[in-house]
Amino acid sequence: MSEEMNPPPLTPREREVENALIAFRPAPTQMNRDTLMYAAGMAAGNRAVSRALLPWKIAAAFLVCTSTALALWRPERIAPEDHPTVARHVAPSTPIAVAQPSIPAVPIFLPEGDSYLQMRQRVLVLGLNALPSLPDSAPSSPPSSPSPPQHLRYDILDAAPAWQRRAASTGDHS
Amino acid sequence: MKTTVRFRRLLLAAAILPGLSALAQNPEPDKPQITKITISPTPIEKPALACFLLPEPQDTQPGNAAIKYEMAADLYLSYRLNGNTDPKEDETLDKLNTLPLAELNLDAARKILDPMRMPFNLLREGARRESCNWELNLRQEGFATLLPYLSPIRAQARRLQLAIRVDIKNHHWNLAHDKLQTGYAIARHLAHGQTLIETLVAAAIAGQMNACLKDWISEPGSPNLFWPLADLPQPIAPLNPGISFERALIYFDLPEWKNMMKGEGTPEQLAGFLQHFLRLANATTAGFADHEGDIFHNPQLMATGLAIIEYPQAKEFLIQRGAKPEEVEKRPVASVVGEFISRDFRETSDEVFKWMFLPPNQAIPGLLDTEKDLAAIPSNSMPNILARTLLPALSRAIVNTARPDRQLAALRIVEALRDYAAQHHALPDSLNQLALPLSNDPTLGKPFSYEHHADTAVLTSPAPPGGSVARDELHYEITLQPQ
Numbered sequence: 001m002s003e004e005m006n007p008p009p010l011t012p013r014e015r016e017v018e019n020a021l022i023a024f025r026p027a028p029t030q031m032n033r034d035t036l037m038y039a040a041g042m043a044a045g046n047r048a049v050s051r052a053l054l055p056w057k058i059a060a061a062f063l064v065c066t067s068t069a070l071a072l073w074r075p076e077r078i079a080p081e082d083h084p085t086v087a088r089h090v091a092p093s094t095p096i097a098v099a100q101p102s103i104p105a106v107p108i109f110l111p112e113g114d115s116y117l118q119m120r121q122r123v124l125v126l127g128l129n130a131l132p133s134l135p136d137s138a139p140s141s142p143p144s145s146p147s148p149p150q151h152l153r154y155d156i157l158d159a160a161p162a163w164q165r166r167a168a169s170t171g172d173h174s
Numbered sequence: 175m176k177t178t179v180r181f182r183r184l185l186l187a188a189a190i191l192p193g194l195s196a197l198a199q200n201p202e203p204d205k206p207q208i209t210k211i212t213i214s215p216t217p218i219e220k221p222a223l224a225c226f227l228l229p230e231p232q233d234t235q236p237g238n239a240a241i242k243y244e245m246a247a248d249l250y251l252s253y254r255l256n257g258n259t260d261p262k263e264d265e266t267l268d269k270l271n272t273l274p275l276a277e278l279n280l281d282a283a284r285k286i287l288d289p290m291r292m293p294f295n296l297l298r299e300g301a302r303r304e305s306c307n308w309e310l311n312l313r314q315e316g317f318a319t320l321l322p323y324l325s326p327i328r329a330q331a332r333r334l335q336l337a338i339r340v341d342i343k344n345h346h347w348n349l350a351h352d353k354l355q356t357g358y359a360i361a362r363h364l365a366h367g368q369t370l371i372e373t374l375v376a377a378a379i380a381g382q383m384n385a386c387l388k389d390w391i392s393e394p395g396s397p398n399l400f401w402p403l404a405d406l407p408q409p410i411a412p413l414n415p416g417i418s419f420e421r422a423l424i425y426f427d428l429p430e431w432k433n434m435m436k437g438e439g440t441p442e443q444l445a446g447f448l449q450h451f452l453r454l455a456n457a458t459t460a461g462f463a464d465h466e467g468d469i470f471h472n473p474q475l476m477a478t479g480l481a482i483i484e485y486p487q488a489k490e491f492l493i494q495r496g497a498k499p500e501e502v503e504k505r506p507v508a509s510v511v512g513e514f515i516s517r518d519f520r521e522t523s524d525e526v527f528k529w530m531f532l533p534p535n536q537a538i539p540g541l542l543d544t545e546k547d548l549a550a551i552p553s554n555s556m557p558n559i560l561a562r563t564l565l566p567a568l569s570r571a572i573v574n575t576a577r578p579d580r581q582l583a584a585l586r587i588v589e590a591l592r593d594y595a596a597q598h599h600a601l602p603d604s605l606n607q608l609a610l611p612l613s614n615d616p617t618l619g620k621p622f623s624y625e626h627h628a629d630t631a632v633l634t635s636p637a638p639p640g641g642s643v644a645r646d647e648l649h650y651e652i653t654l655q656p657q
Binding site for chain 2: 114115116117119120121123124125128131132133134135136
C-alpha cells in the first residue's frame, strides 16, 4: 500500500523515457463529428444494406413455413412386424392394463463407446439397434469371390481370417 | 437497429422451435399390431416331440460353443469385409424377413444366404455344444468389459431367420426344424451368459425364431408343434444369470468398494473410488475435465471436497441406521463418507434388483414404482449420482425378455386350435373347448383373451404396465384355411 502511495524514484534511464513520452502530442483528428453521423445515417438507409438482409428474411420465412408444416404433419410409422397390420382394434374381454410411459423421466445418459456400461445404457434406452454396427467393405472394392464356397478346405483357405490361413499353410490344423 | 436484430432472432427461433418440437414429440400410434395367421387343420402326430425345438442331448457334444460362434463370426465378417455382400444387404434383409411368406423372393434371399453356408455350419456346430463360455473377464474389466461377439451373432441370426423362412416356403420341414433348433440354442447359450445385454440379444433372437414359427404354422402341411412348444424351457431367455453379475459389477469395477462398505475406507481409497467413477461417467465430465490442472485431475483434492460436502449427511445416515453418535464423531471423515456412499447406493440398488427374481407380472409393477422413486431423487449427493449413472432401467428389460415367452404361449394355443380344427373342422368358441393343456400369458400371469366371430378367432393379451400398446400388446387374428 505504502509502495503504491510512494513509488520508488525513477532511474535516469526511466526518467529519459518519461521525458520522451511527455514530448508526444496527439495528432489532430481528420474526422468531423457531424460528417461521421451523416455518413452513418446514409449507410443505414442505403438500399444495398437492405438487399443484404433479404436472404435472411427469405430464409426465416422459409423456416416458418417448413416448421409449421412439420408441426401439422404426423408421419405414419411403419410397424416392425412380420405381417402387414391393419388399424382395427378388437377390444379384449379382460380389462386392459393402462399403458403408462415405459420409463419415468430420468435424465438420459447415453455415453459414446463400446464398453459394457456405455453399451448397456444405449441398448436399454434405444434398443438393440444401438449395438455397435458391423464394418462394411469399401464401396469401391469389387467382390473377391462371387461364387459361394463349396468345400470346407476351399472355404477356410480362401475366405477365412489370417490366423486360419496361416494354420492351414503351415499344416497346423490343431 | 437493436430492435431489428432482436426481431430477426425472434423470427428464427419462432421458425425453428415448432419444427423441433414436432420432431421431438414423435408420436407413437396407440393401436396394437395385428398379426394375421391363416391355419390349416393339422392334428398332433406321434412321436410328440419329433420336432423338439432345441438340440437334444443325443445330438449334442461336450465342448464350448463360443469357439464355434467366434469362428462363424470371423468368417461372416471376412465375407463382409471382402466385399462379398451388398452394402444395402441389411436393408434388403429386413424387408425379406418381414414380407408375408407368399411374397418372399427366393432369388433375393439366395443372394444373401449363399455366402452364409459355412458360417451357418459353424453356428450349427456351436448350437450343439453342451456349454457356452465367452470367458469374459468381468472381474477384471468390470463396466469396461467389451462384448464384440454380440453384433456379429445378431447379424447372423437375422440371416438364419431368412434361411428358415426359405425352407418353410419350400416345405423343407426337416431343414427348417434343424435351423430353428440352432436359433433357439444360440438364444439359450447367450441367455446363460453373464450380462444383461446378452440376455436382451438372446430374447431378440428367440423372437426372430418365434416369427419363423408363425410362418411355419401358417403354411399348409407343416407338422403341429404343440408339444415341442409346450416343452421349451421357460423363460426362454432368463434374466437371472445376467442380473446376478449386474449387481456385482460395482464390486468388480471399484476395488475400494468393499472396504468402504465396511467403514474402513481411507482418504486414498475415497480418492481412488472417485477417480474410477469419473472414468465410468466420462461422458458427463468430458466437457470440463480435459484441462490439465483442473480439479478433475486431482482426485485427492476432489476427495477432500466430497468429504466436506457429504460429511454432515453421512453422519446422519449412519446414526439413523443404528451407529452411536459419539462413535461416528470419533471415526475418520473418509471412513464415514465412504461407508455412507457405498451403503446408501447399495440400499437404492437393492430396491431395484430385488424385483428381478420375481415373475414378470409381479416384477414389472414393483419396478415401475421403484424407477419412479429413482427418477424423483435429486442429484444432490454422491450415492444418488451413482444410482442415476449406474443403475439400469430394468422394467423395460423385463418386458423385452418376457416377450418371446408370451409369443410362445400364444403360438402353443394356435397349435391347439389347429389340432381342434382337424377334429371338428371349425375353430372353437372358447378356449375351454380345447382338451390340450394351455398356459397363461407369462408376462401378466393371466389367461389370454379369446373371441370367435364368424370365421375369425382373435387371441389377445394387453400390454403389460409400462409397455406401449403398439409394441407390447399381443393381437393375433386367426382364420381357418378353407378346405
